[in-house]
Structure formats: C-alpha cells, structure tokens
Amino acid sequence: MLLPRLQPPLRAALTSIARSAPSGSQTTCLNDAFAQLAIKSSRRMNGAGVTFVRHASHKAQGAVNKAKDGPGKRLGAKKSGEQYVIPGNIIFRQRGTHWFPGDNCAMGRDHTIYATESGYVKYYKDPEKNPKRQYIGVVFERDQVLPLPRNAMRRRKLNMVAQKREQPKVLVQTDLVMEGDASTGVVLKQKKNKERKGEEGRNLRLRPGYMYRESNWEIGRAAERAQVTVREFKPRDRWTAWRKATIRKAKNAEKRGLGRKIGSKK
Incomplete structure (x- = not known):
C-alpha cells in the first residue's frame, strides 16, 4: 500500500511522464513505477530498512522551577x-x-x-x-492618630503617660510673730528682717554672672542722690585710652625694675 502522503505527488509525476513519453512506453513506465512502489511499501510494512523521524509534539521550553542564585530578600x-x-x-x-x-x-x-x-x-x-x-x-495608645497636631504634647521615652500636673499650694510667708501673755492673751507683732550693716533698704537679687546686686538704673539713681560726680564717658576717645595705657605700662615696668634691684645680690 502506498502511504497517503506520497500518493498525490506520485500521481502528478506519473501523469507528466505519460504525457511526455510515447504511447508504447507509457504502459511499461507505469508498470515499473507501480511495481517499485509496491516493493517499497512491502518492505516498510515488514520493517526492513524503515527510518522513522520523530517530530516534537510540544515546543521545547526552559526550566521554570530552576534553582535561582539565592533566596529572595523578603521585602x-x-x-x-x-x-x-x-x-x-x-x-x-x-x-x-x-x-x-x-x-x-x-x-x-x-x-x-x-x-x-x-x-x-x-x-x-x-x-x-x-x-x-x-x-x-x-x-503608645491604639486609638491615637498620627500625625500629631503642631505643638501637641508628645511622649517619646520611658513609656510615661501624660497627666495633668497639680499646682502645689503656695504658702504665704508672713512676718507676724505670735507672742503670748497670761493677762493680755495672744498678741501679733511684726518680725523685723535682719539686714547687713551698710545694706539697709537694698534689694539684692541674683544677676547674670551670679552676682547679688541692684540693677544698673538703681545704681545710677543712688549715685545721683549721693551727688557722686563721674567723668563723662566719651566714645572713640582713643587719645585718652592711649595715654592711660602708656602710663600703666610705665608704672608696671618701674615696679619690675624695683623688684630686681631689691632681689639682686649687689
């Protein structure tokens, strides 16, 4: 038997041969061709000299589940x-x-x-x-919402809970002293604060530089009341400043010279 795939091309070839060849040789050519085809088909059916060609039924694909370079970064x-x-x-x-x-x-x-x-x-x-x-x-609390409002109270350390601060009671200091007497009863007298000598009436407060003194305007008013005359300060008076510096340097040099003469062995 002829294979179905080979029949159409063979028929076309045989018809072309029959048309080109003379009438006497047409039969011989056709008989020889069909005889050879019958021999080949019988050999194929018996398995002698059969060559099979296997065509892929599916397209070749790459390895999908191939091991990669390493595990994912788990982002x-x-x-x-x-x-x-x-x-x-x-x-x-x-x-x-x-x-x-x-x-x-x-x-x-x-x-x-x-x-x-x-x-x-x-x-x-x-x-x-x-x-x-x-x-x-x-x-710190599940129902809290972010972002917090501007200038809002924030908690950042020690997991501390913000609570309203209680204002301590201020005790008013009084200068009244209780003195008792059997006949007259209780009498309130005003206590006199002790003041240092020469500082009567002074209001000493801690100033910058850790100094207890009055403010500058209070010192100026006190100088006016005492009629203390002070030389008026002239800004940018470099001539007076140079003269003072020269006199001070000369006095220091003189003191150093006297010290050397006194300490010398001569």
Missing part, C-alpha cells in the same frame, strides 16, 4: 497597622525610601524601618512636613 511590610511592636522589631523592609521613619521609629542603612519604642504601628502622611512622603510611626 515588604512585616507589621500591619495597629499591630503591637517592641523596640527593635522590623516593621518594613524596602529598597529605597518608599516609606520614611516617623514618630518612635528609625531607619537602618539598608532602608529598613524598625521601632524604637513599644507601641502600635501607624502608617500615615504628614502634609506639613512633606506632602509626598509616607511615614511609619509607633504610638
């Missing part, structure tokens, strides 16, 4: 919003600064954001700082 969020963390817990791993550290958070050298205080994670934006940046922060 992304490690803690979700309002999840409790302790200091050192990694909140977000990233390449680059997609997220920035906010309140009670810090960033490592590989851009990893981790918690510095115990609390709850918050993802937020802060338009006052930077309208395009995204921040990750940690708060």
Whole structure:
C-alpha cells in the first residue's frame, strides 16, 4: 500500500511522464513505477530498512522551577497597622525610601524601618512636613492618630503617660510673730528682717554672672542722690585710652625694675 502522503505527488509525476513519453512506453513506465512502489511499501510494512523521524509534539521550553542564585530578600511590610511592636522589631523592609521613619521609629542603612519604642504601628502622611512622603510611626495608645497636631504634647521615652500636673499650694510667708501673755492673751507683732550693716533698704537679687546686686538704673539713681560726680564717658576717645595705657605700662615696668634691684645680690 502506498502511504497517503506520497500518493498525490506520485500521481502528478506519473501523469507528466505519460504525457511526455510515447504511447508504447507509457504502459511499461507505469508498470515499473507501480511495481517499485509496491516493493517499497512491502518492505516498510515488514520493517526492513524503515527510518522513522520523530517530530516534537510540544515546543521545547526552559526550566521554570530552576534553582535561582539565592533566596529572595523578603521585602515588604512585616507589621500591619495597629499591630503591637517592641523596640527593635522590623516593621518594613524596602529598597529605597518608599516609606520614611516617623514618630518612635528609625531607619537602618539598608532602608529598613524598625521601632524604637513599644507601641502600635501607624502608617500615615504628614502634609506639613512633606506632602509626598509616607511615614511609619509607633504610638503608645491604639486609638491615637498620627500625625500629631503642631505643638501637641508628645511622649517619646520611658513609656510615661501624660497627666495633668497639680499646682502645689503656695504658702504665704508672713512676718507676724505670735507672742503670748497670761493677762493680755495672744498678741501679733511684726518680725523685723535682719539686714547687713551698710545694706539697709537694698534689694539684692541674683544677676547674670551670679552676682547679688541692684540693677544698673538703681545704681545710677543712688549715685545721683549721693551727688557722686563721674567723668563723662566719651566714645572713640582713643587719645585718652592711649595715654592711660602708656602710663600703666610705665608704672608696671618701674615696679619690675624695683623688684630686681631689691632681689639682686649687689
């Protein structure tokens, strides 16, 4: 039997041969061709000299599950919003600064954001700082919202809870002293504060430089009342300043010379 794939081309070849060849030789050529085809087909059916060509049924593909260079870097969020963390817990791993550290958070050298205080994670934006940046922060109470208002009270260390401070009661100091007597009863007398000699009526307060003295205007008024005359200061009077410096240097040199003469052996 002829293979179905070979029949059409063979028929076309035989018809072309029959047309070109004379009438006497047409039969011989056709008989020889069909005889040879019958012999070849019988050999193929018996398995002698058969050559098979295998065509791929599927397209060759690369290895999909091939082992890579190494494991993945496991980037992304490690803690979700309002999840409790302790200091050192990694909140977000990233390449680059997609997220920035906010309140009670810090960033490592590989851009990893981790918690510095115990609390709850918050993802937020802060338009006052930077309208395009995204921040990750940690708060100490779950219902707290970030970002905090400007100039708001903040908690950052020791996990301390902010409470209203109680104002201590101020005790008014009185200079009244109670003195008792059997006949007259209790009598209140004013106590006299002791003042240093020569400082009567002075109001000494601690000034910059840790000095107890009056203010400059009080010293000036006291000098006016005592009629103390002071030479008027002339700014930029370099001639007077040079004369004073020259006299001071001459006196110092004279003192040094006297000291040498006294200490000498001559």
